[in-house]
Amino acid sequence: MDSSRSSQRPTTSQKPLGVSTETDIETGPREVRSSLGSQGGVVVSEDSLKLPKVDGGKDAWLFLVGCFVFEALVWGFPFSFGVFETYYTNNLPFSQHPSGIAAIGTCSSGGMYLIAPLTLYILEAWPSLRRLSSIFGLTIVVTALIASSFSTQVCHLILTFLYAPTMFYLDEWFINKKGLAFGIMWAGVGTSGVIFPFLLTTLLDAHGFATSLRVWAIAMLVLCLPLIHFVKPRLPTPAPPLLRQPISYAFLFTRTHVTLQLCNILEGLGFFLPAIYLPSYAQSLSLQPIAGTALLATLNIFSVLGSIGMGFLCDRLCVHTVIAISTAGATLSVFLLWGLATELPLLVVFAATYGFFAGGFSATWAGMMKEVQRVSTGARMGTLMGLFAAGRGVGAVLSGPVSEVLMRKDHLGGGGEDGRGARFGYGTRYGVLIVFTGVSAGFGLLCFGAKRRVV
Incomplete structure (x- = not known):
């Protein structure tokens, strides 16, 4: 059984990845069997393992704090790219070839999403590699950033890097509060997005890219290096290390997975665009230079609240309901707020509303994984997480070039090309982009196609 099949009193059916337990998770297991199952699994006593409790306790919360900070540091850079987009557009040498600038931000975030299926497959198939992969991932990130600093053309900046296996550890540390835990972890991205735009703006203005x-x-x-000590597994690694674990993809073409994945990809096409274009949109309206950075910070701080809120709801409501809440709020905010905004106050309201509802969408992945596991019990967390992350990555990578094409389209009318004189956002050169973002957000409602019929 997988961890998503819960009952009133969590027992054997609620177990961490690759482990079977035979008592209440609050008191700890009497015996733990490795995921080798009937072919050589080793049973050990609770006293010899002394496993820390799940869903709470000092170790679990320290782990989650480590994940939160790790997420903030790793993902904060691509999610604050709007600051760089404005800098590159207005400064040499990148301003000479501005056509690929938007793709830098979408590819840096999209690349990490797209590589997730490969890295999570490796870490799920060979669990003993998980601890080492944290160090390897950090090395890739630092190397990519240093290499990017020597770039003189836009194409040299499109680099990707690897991310550590916190998803597997979280699946061991949190069972009944998994949605909330994912939400808190991903809230690290929004938190960094509050601080980093101001920090990066100061650095760029003072020292250059x-x-x-x-x-x-x-x-x-x-x-990050000290955090690796806290971001650790709850369960001991088998000794000797397990052989390659079989992974089932039988769920891949089920209606539930296909529909949820389609909604995930299409929503991702427009998800990143406000974070990329809000600073330059504010600049086109002749607002104060700090306005763009403030809008980006507002969007990110409310995405913190959205991630935690949507994750909390995923533990209590049907995932289709949570996705519908996120989708409705994000879609309406784009059409009714960004589309009508040419002044700072309404833009601030848009950034806050969109940040809360759209920023919490990734937290619904915990509920999506549960839904797929209900109809296909062989689906494993790492495989599902990798595929949903890749789906978001497809949307992220495509949104860069697509948005550049949209920005070259004629605006919807009502003002000058630079935005001044336009009554609404639709009348600026960003009008087509705004409509595209709203339509993309609305595709989240496709999730109802995955809802199982009660017979």
Whole structure:
């Protein structure tokens, strides 16, 4: 059984990945059998393992704090890319070839999403590699940032890097509060997005992009390395290490997975665009330079609340209901707020509303995984997480070039091309982009196609 099949009193059916337990998870297991199952599984006593409790306790919360900070540092850079987009557009040498600038941010985030199926497959098939992969992932991130600092053309900046296996550990540390835990972990991205835009703006203005990227790389190394001690598994690694674990893809073409994945990809096409274009949109309206950074920070701080809120709801409501809440709020905010906004106050309201509802969408992955596991019990968490992350990555990577094409389209009328004189956002050169973002957000409602009929 998988961890998503819960009951009133969590027992054997609620177990961490690769482990079977035979008592209440609150008191700890009497015996733990490795995922070798009937072919050589080793049974050990509770006293010899002394496993920390799940869903709470000092170790679980320290682990989650470590994940939160790790997420903030790793994902904060691509999610604050709007600051760089404005800088690159207005400064040499990148301003000479601006056509690929938007793709830098979408590819840096999209690349990490797209590589997730491969890395999570490796870590699910060979669990003994998980601890080492944290160090390897950090090395890739720091190397990519330093290499980017030597770039002189846009194409040299499109680099991707690897992410550590916190998803597997979280599946061991949190069972009944899994949605909330995922939400808190992913809230780290929004938290960094509150602080980093101001920090990066100051660095870019004072030292330029090359020094800023190198400072960022050093900060990543110094801050992330100690966190690896806390971001650790709850369950002991079998000794000797397990052989390659079989992974089933029987769920891949089920209606539930296909529909949820389609809604995930289509929603991702527009998800990143406000974070990328809000600073330059504010600049086109002749607002104060700090306005764009403030809008980005507002969007990110409310995405913190959205991630935690949507994760909390995923533990209590049907995932289709949670996705519908996220989708409705994000879609309406784009059409009714961004589309009508040419002044800072309404833009602030848009950033807050969109950040809360759209920013919490990734937290629904915990509920999506549960839903797929209900109809296909062989589906494993790492495989599902990798595929949903890749789906978001497809949307992220495509949104860069698509948005650049949309920005070259004629605006919807009502004002000058630079935005001044337009009554609404639709009348600026961003009008077509705004409509595209709203339509993309609305595709989240496709989730109801995955809802199982009660017979």
